[in-house]
Amino acid sequence: MRWLLRKRNGEAFIRIGNKWKLGFVECNRTVVTSCRAVLLPRFGGPEVLELRDNAQVPDLKSNEVLVRARAVSVNPLDTRMRSGYGRSLFEPLLPLILGRDISGEVAALGGSVRSFSVGQEVFGALHPTALRGTYTDYAVLAEDELTSKPASISHVEASAIPFAALTAWRALRSTARIKNGQRVLVVGGGGAVGFSAIQLAVAAGCHVSTTCGGESVDRLLAAGAEQAVDYTTEDYEVAIKGYFDTVLDTIGVPETERIGINLLKRGGHYMTLQGEAASLTDRYGLAIGLPLATTALIKKQIQYRYSHGIEYWWTYMRADAEGLDEIGRLAKAGKLKIPVEKTFPITQVREAHEAKDKRLIQGKVVLDFDELKPTDHEPVQ
Secondary structure, three states: OOOOEEEEOOEEEEEEOOEEEEEEEEOOEEEEOEEEEEEEOOOOOHHHOEEEEEEEOOOOOOOEEEEEEEEEEEOHHHHHHHHOOOHHHHHHHOOEEOOOEEEEEEEEEOOOOOOOOOOOEEEEEOOOOOOEOOOEOEEEEEHHHEEEOOOOOOHHHHHOOHHHHHHHHHHHHHHOOOOOOOEEEEEOOOOHHHHHHHHHHHHOOOEEEEEEOHHHHHHHHHOOOOEEEEOOOOOHHHHOOOOEEEEEEOOOOHHHHHHHHHOEEEEEEEEEOOOOHHHHHHHHOHHHHHHHHHHHHHHHHHHHHHHOOOEEEEOOOOOOHHHHHHHHHHHHOOOOOOOEEEEEEHHHHHHHHHHHHOOOOOOEEEEEOOOOOOEEOOOOO
16 A cells, blocks of 8 residues: 555554544554545635645445545536536535546445455546545545556546546447447547547447547547547538538537537437536526426427437436446557646645636646646647
8 A cells, every 4th residue: 555554552643645644444444534635615716725634534335435546637527616517506515525537546445345455546437416526635436436447557647537538438338329330420529528539439440530629630530530620720511521320519519519410310319518407507596497407408309309310418427337447448458548738736726727727728637646746748649
């Protein structure tokens, strides 16, 4: 195990950073009772984030795993939640701990967990609505939200993968059920979800086209896309030829929805990441907003089945043990990776969020629990 344990007067102390925290040892499992965590006490800018030393670690349920974080990534969902996205659901429950992705080591196991052992390196992601996230020395995840981390990739690299890849997995594999030989269009392939979707579709034997900014064209072609159209210089409605079995739209504005649906074969699937459930519940509250969102989705599904003969979906990340295991296998084989542009130590979480808010960093940002200063990564060739 990579953390230190010290016993004194019958009590156990675990080293976290430069401090020793009171914990206990049970059945050869080292368990910490409090640790550092980044708390969100109220919604706002990066300045509202607070790194505290005494956040409580909850008792594990039988199916849960305590993970000693080595790296966690910063997702768009994190910065949006910090700013108030999902307010109707989360505001009564403040303070929250942000973060969904994690890579680290198993520190303790719930009684029914059989897939992992203490000290094992794992990575995974929490559900979007989890209240206690991963911006903490010790995170709690369900057994099916974790898988073994490949030894061939670092914790920083691993932490960038699961939330984005599981979002793409649910759309392509669970909803559209893509098959070998089918054609897949990814609108917005330069982001983490889009890039994951390209690699998952290629691994499934699909022919992939994508749209992206000019800086991403070479990277997406290298990942296996057969066509990468720079939307800033080309009219991709004209440049992309033929029709597709599946369209995953990571942008989700009316124009991309219109084009994506018009490029689908009859019986195809259109999926967008920009569903209206959260915005409508934030505007009208859960009691009114959720039924309104359901009605809006059903209306569009009926409309497009009638007018185009296609299936229309809002897609979100969810835990999927089968998908996460496959993601781990692809990552181990070098067939699924998400480049990390910059790492920050967890103590500089405000700076990391500010850089993403101001678009100073376009690529993936990771909070490293071992780094002492920000680190720029080599550009992906």
